[in-house]
Amino acid sequence: xxxxxxxxxxxxxxxxxxxxVVAAAKAIGGDIDVLVAGENCGAVAEAAAKxxxxxxxxxxxxxxxxxxxxxxxxxxxxxVGKGYSHILAAAGTVGxxxxxxxxxxxxxAQVSDIMRVESEDTFVRPIYAGNAIATVKSTDSIKxxxxxxxxxxxxxxxxxxxxxxxxxIVKDAGLSSFVSEELAKSDRPDLASAxxxxxxxxxxxxxxxxxxxxxxxxxxxxxxxxxxxxVDAGFVPNDMQVGQTGKIVAPQLxxxxxxxxxxxxxxxxxxxKVIVAINKDEEAPIFQVAxxxxxxDLFEAVPQLEEELKKVL
Amino acid sequence: MKVLVAVKRVIDYNVKVRVKPxxxxxxxxxxxxxxxxxxxxxxxxxxRLKEKGVASEIVVVxxxxxxxxxxxRTALALGADRGIHVETDEEVQSLEAxxxxxxxxxxxxxxxxxxxxxxxxxxxxxxxxMLAALTGMGQGTFASEVVVEGDKVNVTREVDGGLMxxxxxxxxxxxxxxxxxxxxxxxxxNIMKAxxxxxxxxxxxxLGVELAPRLSTLKxxxxxxRQAGVKVADVAELVDKLKNEAKxx
Numbered sequence: 001x002x003x004x005x006x007x008x009x010x011x012x013x014x015x016x017x018x019x020x021v022v023a024a025a026k027a028i029g030g031d032i033d034v035l036v037a038g039e040n041c042g043a044v045a046e047a048a049a050k051x052x053x054x055x056x057x058x059x060x061x062x063x064x065x066x067x068x069x070x071x072x073x074x075x076x077x078x079x080v081g082k083g084y085s086h087i088l089a090a091a092g093t094v095g096x097x098x099x100x101x102x103x104x105x106x107x108x109a110q111v112s113d114i115m116r117v118e119s120e121d122t123f124v125r126p127i128y129a130g131n132a133i134a135t136v137k138s139t140d141s142i143k144x145x146x147x148x149x150x151x152x153x154x155x156x157x158x159x160x161x162x163x164x165x166x167x168x169i170v171k172d173a174g175l176s177s178f179v180s181e182e183l184a185k186s187d188r189p190d191l192a193s194a195x196x197x198x199x200x201x202x203x204x205x206x207x208x209x210x211x212x213x214x215x216x217x218x219x220x221x222x223x224x225x226x227x228x229x230x231v232d233a234g235f236v237p238n239d240m241q242v243g244q245t246g247k248i249v250a251p252q253l254x255x256x257x258x259x260x261x262x263x264x265x266x267x268x269x270x271x272x273k274v275i276v277a278i279n280k281d282e283e284a285p286i287f288q289v290a291x292x293x294x295x296x297d298l299f300e301a302v303p304q305l306e307e308e309l310k311k312v313l
Numbered sequence: 314m315k316v317l318v319a320v321k322r323v324i325d326y327n328v329k330v331r332v333k334p335x336x337x338x339x340x341x342x343x344x345x346x347x348x349x350x351x352x353x354x355x356x357x358x359x360x361r362l363k364e365k366g367v368a369s370e371i372v373v374v375x376x377x378x379x380x381x382x383x384x385x386r387t388a389l390a391l392g393a394d395r396g397i398h399v400e401t402d403e404e405v406q407s408l409e410a411x412x413x414x415x416x417x418x419x420x421x422x423x424x425x426x427x428x429x430x431x432x433x434x435x436x437x438x439x440x441x442x443m444l445a446a447l448t449g450m451g452q453g454t455f456a457s458e459v460v461v462e463g464d465k466v467n468v469t470r471e472v473d474g475g476l477m478x479x480x481x482x483x484x485x486x487x488x489x490x491x492x493x494x495x496x497x498x499x500x501x502x503n504i505m506k507a508x509x510x511x512x513x514x515x516x517x518x519x520l521g522v523e524l525a526p527r528l529s530t531l532k533x534x535x536x537x538x539r540q541a542g543v544k545v546a547d548v549a550e551l552v553d554k555l556k557n558e559a560k561x562x
Contacts, residue, residue, distance in 0.1 A: 139529070
């Protein structure tokens with residue numbers, strides 16, 4: 001077996017998700033090559049070559065791959081990948097964009113967002129927003145798979161010494177072009193990969209009150225999330241939404257403040273390692289999944305939490 | 314400009330999902346079904362394009378059993394002009410759905426195809442991209458803004474860490490994300506009118522597609538369930554537990 005892992009990166013550094021995907025590839029077993037497609041991405045290729053367990057790094061360095069357009073990446077990966085038994089990428093917005101194109105071009109199915117490898121052709125993945133877990137077997141000769149990074153412990157970033165090989169394959173589908181980019185400049189970690197998440201619900205009453213959560217989050221190095229109710233009420237933007245129709249998170253610590261715990265919210269956070277709920281309604285369903293529940297008025301409890309955290313951190 | 318919208322009938326997003334005791338799937342008997350939330354956003358976007366005078370006709374297509382016609386009628390009540398039902402009782406996987414939609418695209422020749430980014434049942438997030446690849450179209454996935462200008466469409470996409478705007482040649486495929494719009498409700502008069510709008514029914518064979526699933530589901534299980542933990546008396550106890558018992562801060 002031979003596995004092609006598509007690196008996730010920003011042209012200057014290799015994202016950790018790639019190391020999680022290499023770990024998934026190791027669980028399948030076989031030779032692991034990493035494809036780095038981008039523009040001026042030599043440093044990324046060097047980083048990928050040091051990752052544990054990598055056999056060879058292939059680099060497609062060209063302006064047509066600079067913005068990771070799915071049309072161009074799809075053609076490149078379908079061509080490079082057709083000699084492999086498996087093609088793997090992280091289930092981030094880049095992987096989710098180009099991988100189904102790869103699968104369609106190769107006329108194979110894709111297995112999305114796997115959480116576990118059962119065997120070379122059988123994978124475990126969440127369906128119904130994690131409310132059910134399916135074990136799926138692929139009968140295709142090439143398995144195109146996206147991997148949920150948080151489900152696999154990353155391989156070591158250092159210690160490997162894979163050969164780096166340049167590819168002279170330029171695929172410009174001519175269908176799309178990059179216009180602009182607006183990346184959030186927040187010092188807080190990304191919601192989907194943060195180790196700690198502090199989320200607010202309808203109980204926050206307005207967007208201004210989310211500042212209280214931000215202060216707690218900054219003490220903890222946490223991301224700030226919200227329930228759909230808080231988003232629907234217009235308190236905060238939708239990219240903060242945790243839940244079935246928002247982001248799925250699985251941090252070490254999830255603090256739910258003023259969130260009742262609707263099914264659709266629980267679907268997005270119940271894989272968190274430790275859940276804390278602060279709510280004045282002791283009957284709130286969130287307490288049924290919380291490891292630590294505090295029945296209290298959040299407007300008293302959150303400032304106290306900030307003070308207590310300052311003492312111990 | 315003709316717009317094609319694909320919609321899927323799924324379990325209503327407010328329903329608690331229950332895994333069947335024999336682990337063959339999820340229990341859908343007597344469960345409320347509805348249009349997939351991301352598909353509702355797709356229909357709404359098409360209707361807004363028509364209201365702006367950009368779209369001239371909206372064709373809505375759904376694949377699945379007879380009951381899918383309910384979701385097609387819903388889309389017609391929201392403002393779509395006519396419906397296409399690809400009827401099958403078989404399980405349809407993403408690649409097959411994309412092949413069926415490709416056939417519909419070849420017949421209808423829309424300038425824009427709008428789909429939800431994923432369905433909330435199988436959570437695959439594949440069909441739109443596969444359709445785009447099979448038809449040789451560009452794709453604007455996870456769209457939060459769609460602006461048609463001449464023979465191009467600018468799509469702002471929700472990507473990890475922010476937003477990215479791409480320009481696509483038309484015809485193109487767009488898949489919707491949550492922030493694209495807030496879908497309207499159908500009014501009663503429009504629901505009545507929708508009953509008279511044309512709805513064609515056809516089979517996968519009519520479209521020249523043979524359903525051949527590549528993935529088999531071996532089992533479906535409930536996720537490991539969480540137990541309710543303890544109630545703490547105050548914030549000091551909470552912080553103490555987090556630090557010394559759970560060791561997460």
